[in-house]
Amino acid sequence: MFLEVRNLSVNFGGVKALGNIFLDVSEGQVRSVIGPNGAGKTTLFNVISGLIRPDSGSIIFDGEEIIGEKPWEISKKGIARTFQNSQLFITMTALENVATGMHSHICSGVFSSALAVPAFRREESAAFEEAKRLMEFVGLKGFEDFASSSLAFGQQRLLELARALATDPRMLLLDEPVAGMNYEEKQRLALLLIKIREELGITILLVEHDIKWVMQVSDLISVLDYGEKIAEGEPMEIKKDERVIEAYLGKRRKIA
Amino acid sequence: MSKVKKNKIIFWFIILSLFLAAPQVLDNYFVYLLNLFFIACIVSVGLNILTGFAGQVSLGQAAFFGIGAYTSSLCMIKIGFPFWLSLPLGGLAGAGISLLIGLPSLKVSGYYLALVTLAFNEIVNLIMIHWKDMTNGTDGLNTPSPKLGEFVFSSDGSKYYVIFLLALFLFMAARNILKSKTGRAFISLKDSEVASQSVGINLGKYKIIAFMISAFYASLAGGLHAIALSYIHPQDFSLFRSIIFLMMIVIGGLGTLRGPFIGAALFTLLPEALGKFHEYQELIYAFILLASIIFLPSGLIRLPGRLAAVTRKV
DSSP: OOEEEEEEEEEETTEEEEEEEEEEEOTTOEEEEEOSTTSSHHHHHHHHTTSSOOSEEEEEETTEEOTTOOHHHHHHHTEEEOOSSOOOOTTSBHHHHHHHHTGGGOOOOHHHHHTTOHHHHHHHHHHHHHHHHHHHHTTOTTOTTSBGGGSOHHHHHHHHHHHHHHTOOSEEEEESTTTTOOHHHHHHHHHHHHHHHHHHOOEEEEEOSOHHHHHHHOSEEEEEETTEEEEEEOHHHHHHOHHHHHHHHOTTOOOO | OOHHHHHHHHHHHHHHHHHHHHHHHSOHHHHHHHHHHHHHHHHHHHHHIIIIISOOOOSOHHHHHHHHHHHHHHIIIIIOOOHHHHHHHHHHHHHHHHHHHHHHHHHSOSSHHHHHHHHHHHHHHHHHHHOHHHHOGGGOEEOOOOEETTEEOOSHHHHHHHHHHHHHHHHHHHHHHHTSHHHHHHHHHHHOHHHHHHTTOOHHHHHHHHHHHHHHHHHHHHHHHHHHHSEEOGGGGSHHHHHHHHHHHHHHOTTOSSHHHHHHHHHHHHHHHHGGGGGGHHHHHHHHHHHHHHHOTTOGGGHHHHHHHHHHHO
């Protein structure tokens, strides 16, 4: 397995956020985690990306235990993420945000930068070229020099995605990627995810509320409720699962 | 080459020539003031990297300023090292000590660095006063002038070239760093620590690098201060001086490239302009700080823009 979550538990001051979660994601998959508000989805992401230390359990990424690693170390191992409420570097331009994502792939240190040696200049211009290419890839061509805070909400999400891609990840965690997007933007993002998987070979794990959209993009779906996994399967199976329908909509209603 | 770029080069060439010619035409007193101005610029450009760009507050820059001044002066007086070796040694001493206090205090987030540096400034100041065998206490130290072969840099005009050229070099270096991955890492710390970690930036490492750069700049400036005045005294490196350094960048414009110069100019000229109102200096500074925070929260550097906006409204 590419990512193995084993027996993961997190408590916040006695309140259970995640209880004995198991999750296997194989390489090249688009896996979604769904569940009502407070089901523990974002907590799961924060544990995988190293922001929260779990009370117990283990997470193996590509054969290596990553619990206990710092967030930047996990990023260097190849897990990138976006955030529920966008976390852009607001005093930078859009392009600089993406270039910052390439941090680990630029070698020039403080001294060669201070003296602006030729190797530093070459590396910088190559990094900005790559950043431009990534902005084009996510559909933000022409917005390079915009202040990142002046972008529309949907564009900010795409910019975060480009920044995450700039770290050259093998796995991408997307925290509610279509929240606040209109129908058209959602469709475009669905296509973009296919491109990310097919062209870049990146495995995607995402958390989302929009079930219709999740059904459309996912290979496999896991459902969390009150910190526990209550179901897992392909979109068609999840649609029919009684426990899922109950958790989400209450009894005797069907998902459209 | 584009016309804009060409004009820009010509513009900076003229500015550079003016600064190089300054000691030839200006009165000694003004050259001395320019020296103080460039020294203040070096400290504030360094502090701006730490506070304006990386978002960490230091209240101990005067301590590093002093460490640089005393280290380089003592290397010259006690060991007989030439100035050209003593000055960088002073800078390295400051950077080294900043690593020692930065390691524990930057691991924790929030305002620990501000508190630790505040205490550090007091300690360093007390050491300067009481370690009389080494520092000569409150009698101060007479710093010898730099020499190059037979030539002695004793006049304000000759010291000016040393100070100006080093300030220019340090400014260019700071500008280059801010445009590099290191600079982007600094800004990312201030903008969003979580996002910055998520793209592989080691928070603690970059906070410490920013702190060390600011300490290195302050210490080098301290070494220059010692030769500019030919005399150093513990009072030059008090907490009050640290607060003035911080005010320079807040009033000039935090996180801007040129803001520190405006702040440095203001606080170099003010004490001279105050003259017999000298006793009210602290009161006046407090008013300036309050007024600038209320009316120009993003610094004097934004004043032209603000004025333009106001006149448009009228």
